[in-house]
Amino acid sequence: MSGAVTFDGAPPPGTINLGIGQPSADLLPVDLVRQASQSFFDHAQPLELNYGVPQGDERFLASLAAFLTEGYGAEVAADELFVTGGSSQGLDLASLVFARPGDTIFVEEPSYFLAFQIFRDHGLNIVGIPVDDDGLCDDVIQRELKSHKPAFLYTIPSYHNPGGQCTSETRRRRIVELATQHDFLIVADEVYQLLHYYDMPPPAYGTMTASGRVVSLGSFSKILAPGMRLGWIQTSTDLRTRLMAGGFINSGGSINHISSHIVRQTIDNGSLTSHIENLRRVYRGRLEAMDAALHEHFSGIANWTRPDGGYFFWVQFDDSVDTAPLRDKARALETGFQGGATFSTKDKLHNCLRLCFAHYNEADIREGIARMRPLFD
Ligand SMILES: Cc1ncc(COP(=O)(O)O)c(C=O)c1O
Numbered sequence: 396m397s398g399a400v401t402f403d404g405a406p407p408p409g410t411i412n413l414g415i416g417q418p419s420a421d422l423l424p425v426d427l428v429r430q431a432s433q434s435f436f437d438h439a440q441p442l443e444l445n446y447g448v449p450q451g452d453e454r455f456l457a458s459l460a461a462f463l464t465e466g467y468g469a470e471v472a473a474d475e476l477f478v479t480g481g482s483s484q485g486l487d488l489a490s491l492v493f494a495r496p497g498d499t500i501f502v503e504e505p506s507y508f509l510a511f512q513i514f515r516d517h518g519l520n521i522v523g524i525p526v527d528d529d530g531l532c533d534d535v536i537q538r539e540l541k542s543h544k545p546a547f548l549y550t551i552p553s554y555h556n557p558g559g560q561c562t563s564e565t566r567r568r569r570i571v572e573l574a575t576q577h578d579f580l581i582v583a584d585e586v587y588q589l590l591h592y593y594d595m596p597p598p599a600y601g602t603m604t605a606s607g608r609v610v611s612l613g614s615f616s617k618i619l620a621p622g623m624r625l626g627w628i629q630t631s632t633d634l635r636t637r638l639m640a641g642g643f644i645n646s647g648g649s650i651n652h653i654s655s656h657i658v659r660q661t662i663d664n665g666s667l668t669s670h671i672e673n674l675r676r677v678y679r680g681r682l683e684a685m686d687a688a689l690h691e692h693f694s695g696i697a698n699w700t701r702p703d704g705g706y707f708f709w710v711q712f713d714d715s716v717d718t719a720p721l722r723d724k725a726r727a728l729e730t731g732f733q734g735g736a737t738f739s740t741k742d743k744l745h746n747c748l749r750l751c752f753a754h755y756n757e758a759d760i761r762e763g764i765a766r767m768r769p770l771f772d
Pocket residue numbers: 416480481482483484507551556584586613614615616621625626
């Protein structure tokens with residue numbers, strides 16, 4: 396079926412569902428991936444189709460280290476990197492290796508809702524820690540440590556999903572100190588770190604692996620294509636050794652070995668960097684279109700802070716508003732959003748909603764928000 400779009404959450408034709416947290420089709424670079432695949436297969440050696448070494452192909456890890464060194468503006472070494480099947484798989488592996496069923500973990504309130512199921516799969520108890528404009532509240536972590544001993548803290552430090560904000564550098568460093576003093580790990584989901592549209596975000600937790608407390612998750616889903624199912628973990632050598640010791644890796648070797656050969660070409664020939672520059676330009680335009688449309692239609696009835704990167708706006712209404720039942724009504728108006736409570740660890744945040752500016756062009760974003768306005772009359 397040529398041109399068929401099949402993905403989780405595809406809306407009916409004509410609907411502009413700003414709840415979808417995925418890139419638009421025009422930003423999925425088929426030519427770039429075709430050329431990279433071609434140049435890999437033109438010279439492929441038989442052993443490159445065999446199992447890969449547990450941590451991932453060494454040439455890929457060297458290219459990735461150079462790419463991250465440039466992107467983070469700080470030295471990243473190949474021997475701190477481990478190939479994953481994306482951030483979700485990295486999170487699943489971290490939950491398996493660094494926690495036991497019944498353990499407590501700290502998770503931001505709100506947080507990426509699909510991570511909750513991964514934690515539940517591993518029998519982990521979630522304790523929510525609030526975020527504010529400066530990101531994760533380190534003072535509340537400190538307070539909660541009096542009654543809990545978490546195996547790890549799960550955080551989305553840059554361009555939060557759904558909140559959009561960045562945790563400040565001061566707080567990041569303080570949280571690493573707390574993790575060291577209280578012996579827990581920081582599982583930092585840094586999938587949006589390179590999607591900055593104005594100034595650079597604070598340093599990635601990936602640059603703080605020397606603490607021995609950091610497990611930083613990265614992914615090509617947001618900067619190249621989710622279908623590659625390729626990402627990485629950046630961590631200290633000791634923690635990397637523990638990640639590699641699992642039965643799944645022992646049996647199957649490097650995760651998504653062939654994808655890593657293809658993505659290596661995109662790093663080495665510079666096409667990934669040009670693609671990310673284009674994403675930054677396009678997403679910045681969409682972000683500004685969404686901000687302007689919100690000002691036009693939602694001033695005085697909702698609050699939001701314009702994010703500086705990532706995919707999302709988090710919009711807050713009066714406490715009397717419950718956004719969940721409005722989703723059906725939104726569908727009837729051929730628009731859509733994600734309700735706030737979906738992202739809550741405690742079934743709260745009913746008065747909030749999340750909008751994504753990655754999946755539609757600027758005109759559709761303006762139209763989708765205009766259609767939403769009557770829901771709040
Ligand atoms: C915070 C966060 N983590 C993980 C993912 C999924 O990443 P991946 O495709 O690398 O598994 C997403 C995608 O929406 C996300 O927003």
